[in-house]
Amino acid sequence: MKAVAIQTFGGPEGLAVIDLPAPIPADGQVLIAAEAIGVGGVDVMLRSGALAAYGFKEGHVPGNEVAGTVTAVGNGVDTSWIGRRVWAYTGVGGGYAEQAIAPVEEIVPLPAELSAVEAVTLGTSGMVAHFGLSHAHFAAGESVLVRGAAGSIGIMTVQLAARGGAGAVAVTTSSTERGDRLRKLGATHVLGRSGEGGEDAPAGYDVIIDIVAGPDMPSFLDKLNPNGRMVAVGVVGGPPPADFGMNMMVAFQKSMSFATFSADTVSEPDRRAVKTEQFAAASRGELQTVVHDVLPLEQAVLAHQKMDTGEVFGRIVLTP
Numbered sequence: 297m298k299a300v301a302i303q304t305f306g307g308p309e310g311l312a313v314i315d316l317p318a319p320i321p322a323d324g325q326v327l328i329a330a331e332a333i334g335v336g337g338v339d340v341m342l343r344s345g346a347l348a349a350y351g352f353k354e355g356h357v358p359g360n361e362v363a364g365t366v367t368a369v370g371n372g373v374d375t376s377w378i379g380r381r382v383w384a385y386t387g388v389g390g391g392y393a394e395q396a397i398a399p400v401e402e403i404v405p406l407p408a409e410l411s412a413v414e415a416v417t418l419g420t421s422g423m424v425a426h427f428g429l430s431h432a433h434f435a436a437g438e439s440v441l442v443r444g445a446a447g448s449i450g451i452m453t454v455q456l457a458a459r460g461g462a463g464a465v466a467v468t469t470s471s472t473e474r475g476d477r478l479r480k481l482g483a484t485h486v487l488g489r490s491g492e493g494g495e496d497a498p499a500g501y502d503v504i505i506d507i508v509a510g511p512d513m514p515s516f517l518d519k520l521n522p523n524g525r526m527v528a529v530g531v532v533g534g535p536p537p538a539d540f541g542m543n544m545m546v547a548f549q550k551s552m553s554f555a556t557f558s559a560d561t562v563s564e565p566d567r568r569a570v571k572t573e574q575f576a577a578a579s580r581g582e583l584q585t586v587v588h589d590v591l592p593l594e595q596a597v598l599a600h601q602k603m604d605t606g607e608v609f610g611r612i613v614l615t616p
């Protein structure tokens with residue numbers, strides 16, 4: 297079968313189309329004929345070699361999110377899965393391929409009305425957005441700031457905060473055009489990347505969902521209201537300064553909180569329940585899936601070039 301591997305760590309040109317034997321599902325696993333493959337920030341990090349210290353080697357097939365049809369199952373898996381359309385988390389890799397393996401507990405059936413492309417656009421990002429907001433104890437009526445809102449997680453966080461009755465949903469983004477698109481998804485105020493602008497924006501926020509981190513993170517802690525909560529769900533801007541927590545200590549009387557959130561700490565049944573609910577909501581048109589581009593698997597290099605330039609608004613999807 298056709299697959300794409302990271303032949304050489306570094307730039308997008310290190311990705312190459314290769315031929316691999318079709319995988320065979322082991323006990324508890326399913327084989328999926330992929331119709332759509334999500335391209336995520338972690339794929340870019342893997343390709344760059346930034347995760348080599350964690351044991352990832354050249355030759356690795358990236359991709360952790362696919363949607364398609366189950367074509368075979370391993371021992372212990374109900375054969376009624378065969379022929380069903382599913383979304384799947386494939387784990388640390390193996391997604392950039394015509395066929396992928398996933399543990400049966402990591403697959404979620406798709407409503408007939410939801411396309412595979414929509415499913416991989418929504419799957420992980422919608423789930424992270426949901427649990428990021430709940431980790432921040434977000435409640436209706438509260439003001440929310442989504443930092444780095446133009447990516448797949450941010451776009452879903454904006455929609456879920458608006459749908460959850462937020463009093464205000466501010467976003468940071470790098471262009472007016474992106475700000476206008478985010479307003480159509482539920483943003484009420486648009487700020488620049490450093491939090492500048494948005495004259496009519498709230499002076500403080502009850503919840504900040506931060507996908508960026510990086511050097512500007514401490515200044516966003518200053519934007520929390522008393523009892524405000526910031527939850528870091530991503531680090532696309534790199535790590536924050538080592539002393540970023542000083543901004544909270546200096547404002548001790550505001551009783552603010554900072555937390556990280558990783559979906560790794562959510563149980564598999566809870567993740568699956570949220571994905572099932574979100575796939576149903578998307579199929580009813582209640583959640584928008586924002587697809588930046590759909591490219592053939594062979595054009596994975598182009599997909600990664602687009603990721604590297606920062607032009608992606610939403611999700612890039614590959615199709616075998």
Ligand SMILES: NC(=O)c1ccc[n+]([C@@H]2O[C@H](COP(=O)([O-])OP(=O)(O)OC[C@H]3O[C@@H](n4cnc5c(N)ncnc54)[C@H](OP(=O)(O)O)[C@@H]3O)[C@@H](O)[C@H]2O)c1
Pocket residue numbers: 336337338420424443444445446447448449450468469470471474489507508510528529530531532533534557558559560606608609
């Ligand atoms: N918590 C979890 O369980 C979990 C699960 C999966 C992934 N993740 C993490 O989520 C992140 C990827 O999320 P994503 O795909 O939604 O993000 P993304 O698309 O990579 O980036 C989101 C937005 O951030 C802005 N941005 C990029 N670099 C920036 C910088 N240096 N300073 C300020 N803004 C910047 C860009 O928008 P503008 O140009 O409009 O500003 C970009 O569109 C990764 O860090 C990944 O590890 C977390």
